[in-house]
Amino acid sequence: MDNLLLKKELSSEQLSMVQSEFEKKQKSKLIMYLLWWFTGVLGGHRFYLGDVGYGVALLLFGWLTLFIWPLIDVFFIGKRLEQMNDHLENDIIHQVKGYTQEVAH
Numbered sequence: 391m392d393n394l395l396l397k398k399e400l401s402s403e404q405l406s407m408v409q410s411e412f413e414k415k416q417k418s419k420l421i422m423y424l425l426w427w428f429t430g431v432l433g434g435h436r437f438y439l440g441d442v443g444y445g446v447a448l449l450l451f452g453w454l455t456l457f458i459w460p461l462i463d464v465f466f467i468g469k470r471l472e473q474m475n476d477h478l479e480n481d482i483i484h485q486v487k488g489y490t491q492e493v494a495h
Contacts, residue, residue, distance in 0.1 A: 430460035
């Protein structure tokens, strides 16, 4: 379910809890692009995003592709960051909903 629809079901207190947790745990676009710039061939940005397999592949083969693979990757990591943060927010919403339902009972 879309995060916006899930948020409509939350109270203002729950929304505040979600926002607070999300701000603490979200991945930073600036950090990701800095990692890409300084460790792109080594896959540092992919490790940061949690894509360990992709990071290992870049670590092993990124330099063999004459740096083309890391250059192409810069166009995909922004969307991947959005997906990771959306998934994180969704998990937090479900945790807050579950927690507040447990407290209510």
